[in-house]
Amino acid sequence: MNIVNKLTIRHLRKNKRRTLVTIIGVIISVAMLTAVATIGVSFMDLMKRQTIADEGEWHVLYKDIDQNQLQAIKKDEDTKKVVLSKDLGYAILKGSKNANKPYLYIKEYNQYGFEQFPIELSSGRLPQTESEIVISDEIINNAKVDYRIGDIITLDVGNRIANDPEIHGPMDQTFSLMTNEKGEINEELKDSSTKEFTIVGTIKRPTWEVPWAPGYTVISYLDEGLLSKDELVNATVVLNKVKTSLFKRAEKLAEKNQIGKVEYNYNLLRYYGVIKSEGMRTTLYSLSAIIMVIIIIGSVSLIYNAFAISVAERSRHLGMLSSVGATKKQKQNSVFFEGFVIGLISIPIGIVSGLGGMGVTFLFINTIIQGALGVSEKLKVTVTPGSILVAILVSIITIFISTYIPARRASKISAIDAIRQSTDVKLTRKAVKTSNFVRKLFGIEAEIGLKNLKRNKRRYQATVFSLVISIMLFLSVAFFTANLKKSLSLSQDGQNYDIMMEVEKGRDDQLVKSILSMDEVTKYNLMSPQYGLTSMIDKDATTDVLRKTESFNDQLVDGKFPYYINLYSLDDESLKTYARELGADYNELQNGLNAIVIDQIKYEDGDAGKYVEAKAIHTKVGEKIDLYSNDEEHEKHQYVDKIQVAALTGKLPMGAYGAYPGSLDIIVSESTLEKLGFVGDNYRMLYLNSTDPLKTQQKIEEIEDVRHYIRNVYQSRQQDEQMVMIMSVFTYGFIVLITAISIANILNTISTSISLRKREFAMLKSVGMTPKGFNKMINYESIFYGIKALIYGLPLSVVCMFLIYKALANSFSYSFTLPWLSICYVVVAVFLIVGTSMLYSSAKVKKENIIDALKQESI
Template identity: 55%
Template sequence: MNIVNRLTIRHLKENKKRTSVTIVGVIISVAMITAVATLSLSFMDLLQREHIKNEGEWHVLYKGVNDEQLSAVEADEQTEKVILSEDLGYAELDNSRNQNKPYLFVRAFNSSGFDQFPVELSEGRFPEASDEIVLSDHIADNAQVYYEIGDELTIDVGERQLTNEESSEAIGQSYSLRKTDQGLEEELIKTAEESYTITGFIERPTWEPVWAPGYTVLTAMDEETIDGNNRVDAYVVMDKVTRSVYDDAQQLADDNHIALFEFNNELLRYYGVTNSDGLVQRLYYISGLIIAVIIVGSVALIYNAFAISVSERSRHLGMLASVGATRRQKMNSVLFEGAVIGLISLPVGMLAGLLGIGTTFWFINSLLESALDLTEGLRVVVTPMLILISAVISLVTIFISAYLPARKASKISAIEAIRQTADVKLTKKKVKTPKIVRKLFGIEAEVALKNLKRNKRRYQITVFSLVISIVLFLSVSFFTSSLERSVALSQQGVTYDIEVYINESNRDIEEQLTASITSFPEVTESNTMQWLSAHSLVTEENLGEMTEEWAEEDPSMLYDGKFPYNADVYSLDDEALAEYAAEVGADPAVLHNETVPAGILVDMVSYYDYESEVYVESQVIKKETGNSITLSHFDWGTGEPTEETDVTIAALTDQLPMGANSGHETGLILFVSEDVFNSWLDTYAPGGPQTEVYLRSSDPLKTEEDINDMNSAHLSVYNLYRHRQQEEQMMTIISVFIYGFIVLITAISIANIFNTISTSLSLRKREFAMLKSVGMAPGAFTKMMNFESLFYGIKALLYGIPISIAVMYMMHHILMDAVRYSFSLPWLELLYVIIAVFVIVSASMMYAMSKIKKENIIDSLKQENI
């Protein structure tokens, strides 16, 4: 070790306080980078395990393969495991109490199927031969048909086929029982008689649709029967999940003439693999932007420590130069200091990051289990690549942070360093202050401003720290709100658990069914709506954003200068309408006027654009409250509107009552009273309206069973609870960690500002002692420091807020590829930032001043270092 490096280590040891502060800063930065990288892997791991637990583990499905094709799939080098499945068909379940579920659905698995798919054995054992079977507990619970282990079950297995269509294609579990008032619209075509011995019972599979007409029963597959005629489905678990899975599967299917295959896109997405190049690109952009924000914040944190170190060590470096140290040696001295600090901080920081994220998981997992009902918990996932990436990013961050001050140190001449004039420039022009400063704030403010101008480098470091903190907080909070808004757009209108369609023209029976459905004890809230369909011709000046573009591109879409819209008209009962009117600011009395009909019009809609594969929020029509729209029938044969009715707009809104789904760019949604709605039935719905009941329930699955137990052919039940629950769980988990990240960023930023300001003020002890020695009173000194705090805050906001807005707009521009909505500033977060900046700066100043006030003036004037 050369003499310069030995002196550097000695200097670090003698200045233990500053060295400790720098090491802590680097540890925090490394810990944050490691924690974020670990969090990403651990979160993806949770999603993978949760999906596998609920849906099973497979990556590619090859449908209807014969024995030769199966051999090729098994021999493929990418294949780790193959699960074979065959849907043998349906059989009638005698004495079933559930008329909507009259069948057994028989599926065969090979031995891997029982391991890879989420099949929970509640009693007995799994079948080991093709003449053994396990039954679902749901048969006893729901159909009230009872069997025992060891019973013999003989059934006629066949296919379901629709009776009112020419196609003879069989229908499966995804299709509910087809029936009308006149009876079933399907029949069971029996193909074979099968006899099984019951070996056990399983819990109702999570992959069985709630509307499925058959209770799942499972048997073992006889693989010897697979040939050119008897085909099976092959679910493949890949050896390594990479982006090439799509090309490899396509190539395998082409080479072996496999006509049908599909991917488990949801699970693959949790591995970071998707066949949507646009989505991958957006993920890379967003990830890169967030990582860049983290690195910039880390560089700022560490850079400040090294910059202050160089400023403090300027005399020491000048002395080295005076005895022959070259520019390269001075630069290497600072870089060596960074290497020493990095060598200590890197392992400690990485360990701290892992321990911190592990502790966070320990607390979070209880929340996930109790509040979100997740079966899996978060665990710390560490891979060699993660350690390597974290180490490289941290080393690059430390190098950049040390390199810039090192270059500055190398350029300091011996005379400048010893006299310490590098940071202080005493020219009249540089220290000139506006006269208005003294008039408004007094001579103390003028002295403060001159000091800041004299020590420009130091105050710039403090302002830079504040700016970085502002950008970090606003960027992450904006990303969080954008993510929440994106999910909200994709889920808009799905605010209920169960949707029930009532197909009954008799009003009395319909009301009885509605009353029965809404009276179940688990139902906490309900909303009954009827709707009819109409049309409306909208003039060019009133067209929405998208339709206006279409009309300009293709004027032939217009009819006499008007654009044809669809119009869905909903009725709400008096109580629901009154609540909805109060929410959107409409007068209920106006809505009940049949002579001059009025309604609440939805003018902003969100929908999924399948062509561009994005969610879009768009203004559907440009109208004002009090204007009117014209409803009509539109005869597409003659091209003429008929039966026109003018409707006054009582209110415009983007809010929807429970159950109402957001429309699309050419669809109007109108809510009216029952009286007005009934007066239009003969005109717009001579066959009767469609009635829908939307329910929120404390136990949606039990409510669904209760409705099915009504055994009414007039009801069709759709349970959206499961899907919505998964989406809400994911959003909650993401929000927890992103808000946790905001807290971490905020804490680090505050620590950074405290460190920068307090250390900067500590370096100015001699300056403050000099001011006090020439007669500055404590009150004047406090006033001077208050002005500095104000100056720091205003300066930081003037730079930080515009930069933050630019970063937020970049994020919005990237997200616009996936979700389209207008850019808006987060005003509340901006207010928080403005308040926080002044609070933090003031607190930092007060903390530093409390220490400075205790210093003796003589000792401070003699002091060379901290």
């Protein structure tokens, strides 16, 4: 170790406070980088494990393959495991208590199927031959026949065929029980064959069995050795390595071996970062790059300020080294060596702190996500070599960038300037010139404060830079969070209810009351839909999306475009609740022909490969819309009436799926629907939200003589809700982390800057500045800091936000809007943080003795 490096270490030891402040700054920065990398990896790991727990672990599914095709799949170098399965079909469940589930659904798996899919054994054992089965616990609870382990049952197994010419081929579990208008079963089992099975165990209801499925799950064993050469099975493949190329490889394998159907487990693959859509992949990579750049900028800011202040404090020490013969390179290397030593200490501590902080955070988060969402898996601190290596490399690069400019400055300090400590102070008339307007408006204290800032330009710029970076970090992350949630909501299928049920008006009123009185029901909507209506909308009022289509002008009739109208009427209580949520006038909706118009639509544009949010119509409150009904007999539209727009909203009532370009959703009261003359349809749809949807469905089905169509969509939307909730926890946690780092950065910068100005403040006091005048000067300095930071910070933040918006625009299309509420928070927070920091730091300086402070030459 050379003499300059030894002196550097000695100086670090002697100035323990400054060294500790620098080390803490670097530790915080490294911990932030580690925490962000860990959160991202841990979040993806949680969603991956949760998806596997809910749906099983598989990546590619080849449907209806023979033995030759199966062997080709097994020999593929990417194949790790092959799960064989076969849908045997349906059999009548004798004595079923649930009129909507009259069947047993028999499915066969080979041994790997029992390992890879979430089949949870309740009692007994799993089947080992094709004549053995396990039955769902739900069968025992919902069948009048007392099934026991060891029973031998004979079943006529066949395919469900609908008595509807529009539905072709056998129906699977995704098709609910087909019924006619009288509630009678409108399907039958065909191609039946008699099979005998021995019950060897019971299982819990499989998670993949959708609530509206007409058959209770029964699982048997698929013996590959007994398969005939031409017998068709499904091959579900678990791959050795999951990478983006799997899509092309699977399609190539299918094409080569003439396999007709290939499906992918998109729900699981997306958590590996494997996305088929080019637009979505570009979005993911662009967002990752932008967020990483934002984090690096924040880290550079924090560490740079620590080293910049360090060099400012060491200027006298570096000057003395120069006076005894130290070269520019040696002084520069002294700063680099300081960065190396501090990095050597801080990076390991920062990584451990980041991981430890995430561990503690996850303990609290787990109780939230498991309690509120019923997520079975826990967030674990997932550490990968890649994430740690990225954190270390980014930290090293950050420290190097942060030390480079101070090192260059240090190498240029002359011995005389450094010893006199005159490099940071500019005394030329032009440099410290201030406007007379400042003095007249704010007084002499404000002018002195502004001159102080101009004289100490580098420290002033370092503080403003910290504030600007903090503003950019907070607004960018807040915008990212809001837009990420918006993007997720756009990609949802619009199901905002747990249970849907068809009821008859009048006859089922008592039934509805019984359902709504259940403890588990939290919210409901009773809705009557009226379809088949149209309206001629003026060309200028149509949505922009329609006007861009090639066929738009061809469909115009006298300058108007035909819109399809979906008319929904809500019962009085549902309408009152909905109107209150929107801030609409309920009484106005009950009187006259007034309606709520949904003027925002969300849909998936398959051609563009994007999720789009757009205006459904350009209209205003008070305008009227003509309604026409289809007269099929005369093949023309019959005028109904005009309906007035009482309110506009983008929020759909529970149960409404949302329109698409060229259609419009309109919400009215039941009395308005009757005034329009639509009283023929006597059925209504009851939509429910429940704290326990499965229990609620069971209680409804237990009501005597209930044979209504019930659809429970809770499980199908649960994973999407989990995704949104966990993503919210992740992103808001990120905001809290960024905010904490930003505040620490500002406090550190301002506090050290004030400490370095002790002699300056002592001189002002010695020439007669009163404590009140001193406070006024500090307050005005705070205002100058805040105004300057906002002038630079807000435009730069808008640029960052627009870049994030453009990255999301590859997969999602919606208008760019500024987060005005977040901007207001930032404006208030900047002045609050700067003012608090200045007052806290100056309070410590006030206690200094004037004589001692004037004598002091260095900190």
